[in-house]
Amino acid sequence: MFGDYSIGDLGSIFVMQGFAGLILFSVYVLMALGLAIIFGQMGVINMAHGEFMILGAYVTWMTSNAFQHYLPSLFSGYFFLAMLLAFLVSGALGMLVEWVLIRHLYKRPLDTLLATWGLSLILQQTYRSVFGAREVGVELPQWMLGSLKVTDSIEVPINGVFVMGLTVLITVVVSYVLYKSRWGRQVRAVVQNRIMAGAVGINTEKVDRYTFGLGCGIAGVAGSAFTMIGSTGPTSGQLYIVDTFLVVVFGGAASLLGTIASAFSISQTQSTLEFFTSGSMAKVLTLLAVVGILMLRPQGLFALKVRK
Amino acid sequence: MIINSRFFNRSELIGFVALALVLLVILPLSLDVFRLNLVAKYLTYAFVAIGLVLCWGYGGILSLGQGVFFGLGGYCMAMFLKLEASSVENTKIQSTPGIPDFMDWNQITALPLFWQPFHSLTFTVLAIILVPGLFALIIGTAMFKRRVGGTYFAIITQAVAAILTILIVGQQGYTGGINGMTDLRTLKGWDIRPDHAKIVLYFFEVFLLFGCIFIAQFIRLTKLGRILVAMREQEDRVRFSGYSVANFKIFAFCMAAIFAAIGGAMFALNVGFMSPSFVGIVPSIEMVIYTAVGGRMSIFGAVWGALLVNFAKTGLSESFPQLWLFGLGALFIAVVLAFPNGLSGIWADYVQPRIDRLLASRKSKSGAWADNSVADGAPAE
Numbered sequence: 001m002f003g004d005y006s007i008g009d010l011g012s013i014f015v016m017q018g019f020a021g022l023i024l025f026s027v028y029v030l031m032a033l034g035l036a037i038i039f040g041q042m043g044v045i046n047m048a049h050g051e052f053m054i055l056g057a058y059v060t061w062m063t064s065n066a067f068q069h070y071l072p073s074l075f076s077g078y079f080f081l082a083m084l085l086a087f088l089v090s091g092a093l094g095m096l097v098e099w100v101l102i103r104h105l106y107k108r109p110l111d112t113l114l115a116t117w118g119l120s121l122i123l124q125q126t127y128r129s130v131f132g133a134r135e136v137g138v139e140l141p142q143w144m145l146g147s148l149k150v151t152d153s154i155e156v157p158i159n160g161v162f163v164m165g166l167t168v169l170i171t172v173v174v175s176y177v178l179y180k181s182r183w184g185r186q187v188r189a190v191v192q193n194r195i196m197a198g199a200v201g202i203n204t205e206k207v208d209r210y211t212f213g214l215g216c217g218i219a220g221v222a223g224s225a226f227t228m229i230g231s232t233g234p235t236s237g238q239l240y241i242v243d244t245f246l247v248v249v250f251g252g253a254a255s256l257l258g259t260i261a262s263a264f265s266i267s268q269t270q271s272t273l274e275f276f277t278s279g280s281m282a283k284v285l286t287l288l289a290v291v292g293i294l295m296l297r298p299q300g301l302f303a304l305k306v307r308k
Numbered sequence: 309m310i311i312n313s314r315f316f317n318r319s320e321l322i323g324f325v326a327l328a329l330v331l332l333v334i335l336p337l338s339l340d341v342f343r344l345n346l347v348a349k350y351l352t353y354a355f356v357a358i359g360l361v362l363c364w365g366y367g368g369i370l371s372l373g374q375g376v377f378f379g380l381g382g383y384c385m386a387m388f389l390k391l392e393a394s395s396v397e398n399t400k401i402q403s404t405p406g407i408p409d410f411m412d413w414n415q416i417t418a419l420p421l422f423w424q425p426f427h428s429l430t431f432t433v434l435a436i437i438l439v440p441g442l443f444a445l446i447i448g449t450a451m452f453k454r455r456v457g458g459t460y461f462a463i464i465t466q467a468v469a470a471i472l473t474i475l476i477v478g479q480q481g482y483t484g485g486i487n488g489m490t491d492l493r494t495l496k497g498w499d500i501r502p503d504h505a506k507i508v509l510y511f512f513e514v515f516l517l518f519g520c521i522f523i524a525q526f527i528r529l530t531k532l533g534r535i536l537v538a539m540r541e542q543e544d545r546v547r548f549s550g551y552s553v554a555n556f557k558i559f560a561f562c563m564a565a566i567f568a569a570i571g572g573a574m575f576a577l578n579v580g581f582m583s584p585s586f587v588g589i590v591p592s593i594e595m596v597i598y599t600a601v602g603g604r605m606s607i608f609g610a611v612w613g614a615l616l617v618n619f620a621k622t623g624l625s626e627s628f629p630q631l632w633l634f635g636l637g638a639l640f641i642a643v644v645l646a647f648p649n650g651l652s653g654i655w656a657d658y659v660q661p662r663i664d665r666l667l668a669s670r671k672s673k674s675g676a677w678a679d680n681s682v683a684d685g686a687p688a689e
Contacts, residue, residue, distance in 0.1 A: 039459075104645055122638065125630070283474050291467050294456075
C-alpha cells in the first residue's frame with residue numbers, strides 16, 4: 001500500500017489528504033454542532049437535520065443568484081449575507097417545527113425519529129418541487145478561487161481555508177453562548193432537570209424552542225459551507241445524516257469538545273484512507289472502526305459524568 | 309396477571325380469520341397474477357414488520373437496521389438462484405463460463421470461495437436463517453451486554469445498514485453492485501418466472517407468514533413475552549428481579565432478524581432479483597414505518613400496515629408521483645402524533661368496543677358469558 005511512494009511523496013500525500021479531510025471536517029463539525037445541541041442536549045433525534053442543512057445551501061444558492069442579477073458589483077461579498085440568511089431561515093423553520101411537531105414528543109425520543117423522518121421526506125419533496133430535481137452549484141466569487149502554493153507538491157485551496165476559519169469562529173461562538181451566556185446556562189439547566197428549571201422561573205418551552213432553532217440554524221450555516229465543496233440537490237442532506245449522527249455519538253453526545261474531536265478523527269481517517277483505497281472502502285473501513293469503538297466504549301470518546 | 313389459556317383470544321381470532329380470508333381467498337380470486345405478485349412483494353415486508361413487533365413493540369428495542377437482515381436473507385437466496393441461472397450452458401458466451409455474469413464483467417475468473425457452498429439448496433436454506441441470526445447475535449451481544457440501548461442502538465444499527473449497502477455497492481464483482489443480482493430463473497430446475505409459479509410462490513409465502521405469526525403469537529403468550537413487556541416498561545426492575553435483560557433483548561433482536569431474513573429470501577424468490585436498494589437506511593426506516601402504521605403492539609396490525617402502506621405507495625406513486633412523498637411523510641407524522649398505536653390502536657379504540665357491545669347485548673339475552681381476553685397495554689414510553 002505505501003511501498004510505491006517515496007517518503008517525500010508520502011508526506012505530501014498525507015498533508016494534501018489531511019487538508020482535504022479538514023474541509024470534510026468543517027462540514028462535519030458544523031452539521032454535528034447543531035445535532036449535538038439538538039440530540040445531545042435535548043435528546044431529540046432529528047432525522048431532518050440534513051434537510052435543514054440543504055435549506056441553508058439553497059438559500060446560499062438563491063442569494064448568489066440574486067447578487068449576480070441585481071448587485072453584480074457586490075458579488076464578492078455575497079457569501080457573508082448568504083450565511084446570515086441561511087442561519088435565519090433554517091433557524092426559523094426549526095422553531096416552527098419545534099412548535100408544531102417536536103414539543104409533543106419530548107417524552108418519546110424514539111418517536112421523534114419517525115416523525116422527523118416524515119418531515120425530511122416532506123422537505124425533500126418540497127425542494128424537488130420548488131428547485132427541481134437537478135443539483136445546483138453555487139458560483140464562487142473570484143477571491144475564493146485558486147489555491148495557495150505552500151511547497152512544490154502541496155497546494156491549499158483558498159475556499160477550504162475560508163470554510164475552516166468559519167468553522168472555528170462558529171464553534172467558538174456556540175461554545176461561548178452555551179457555556180458562558182445567561183441563555184446557555186438556562187439551556188443546560190433545562191437539560192439537566194426540566195422540572196427544577198421550570199420551578200426556578202425558566203421558561204422551559206421558550207428555551208426548548210430557541211435551542212432547537214439554534215441547532216437548525218447552525219445546520220443552515222453548514223449548508224452554506226457545503227455549497228463550496230459539493231453541489232446541492234434535494235437528497236444531498238440525507239447522505240450526511242448517518243455520518244453526522246455517528247460523529248455526535250462517537251464524540252459523546254453531550255460534549256461539544258468530543259464532537260469536535262470525533263469529527264476530526266473520522267474525517268481524517270476517511271480522507272487519508274480514500275487515497276489508498278477506493279472511496280467506498282474508505283467509508284466502510286471508517287464506519288466499521290467507529291462502530292467497533294462504540295461497541296467497546298458505548299458512551300463515546302468524551303462522556304460527561306452525570307448522575308442519573 | 310392472567311396468562312390467556314387460549315392461543316388466540318376472541319378479537320385475535322377475528323383478526324386471524326379476517327387475514328386468512330383476505331390473503332388466501334379474496335386477494336387470489338380478485339387480482340390478476342401481476343397484482344398478486346405485487347401483494348407477494350408487500351407481504352415480504354410483513355415478515356420484517358412482525359419481527360419488529362416482537363423486537364420494538366414488545367421488547368422496546370428500535371432497530372433501524374432491519375434492511376440488513378432482509379438483505380442478508382435475500383442475498384443468500386439470490387446467490388443460490390444466481391448460481392443455478394449461470395450454469396455453464398447458459399453462460400457459454402462469457403470469457404469464464406459457469407460464473408455469474410456480473411463477475412465476468414468485473415474480470416473475475418473463478419467463483420469466490422464464499423459463493424461455493426451456495427450451490428446447495430440445503431446450505432442456502434440454513435444460511436438464510438443462520439447468517440442473519442448469527443450476525444444479529446454478534447451485534448446484539450456486543451451492544452446489549454454493554455447496556456447500549458434506545459437511541460444509541462437505533463443509530464448504530466442504522467450505521468450498520470449504511471456500511472452493508474456501501475460494501476455491496478462497492479464490491480461489484482462479488483455482489484453485483486448497485487444493480488444487484490438480476491435475472492434469477494429457476495429453483496432446482498423449476499422455473500420461478502411464469503404465472504403459475506408466481507401463484508404457487510404466493511401461497512407458499514402466505515403459509516410461511518402464518519407460520520411466523522404463530523411463532524410470534526406463541527412467544528407473546530409465554531412468560532418470555534411478558535418479560536419482554538416488563539423489560540420495555542421497567543428495565544431495571546426486571547434486572548433486579550434476577551433476569552438477564554441482555555439475553556432477552558438479544559433473543560428478541562435475533563428473532564426479528566430471522567423473520568426479516570425469511571422475508572428477504574421470499575422477496576428474492578417472488579420478485580426475481582435482489583439489490584442494495586432494499587438493504588440501506590431508507591428501506592430500513594420504511595420497514596419500521598409499516599410496523600408503526602399497523603400498530604407496534606399488534607402482530608396482525610403489522611401485516612396490515614405492510615400491505616396498506618405499500619398499496620398506498622404503489623397507488624399514489626403511479627398516479628401522483630409528486631404527492632407520494634408528501635403523503636408518506638404526513639402519514640408518519642400523523643401516526644406518531646395522533647395514533648401511536650397505529651391502525652390496531654384505532655381498531656381497538658373505536659371498532660372493537662362496538663363489536664363487543666353488539667355481541668354483549670346478544671349474549672345477555674342468552675345468559676352470562678365471560679370473556680377473559682386480556683388486552684395488552686399501550687406502550688407507555
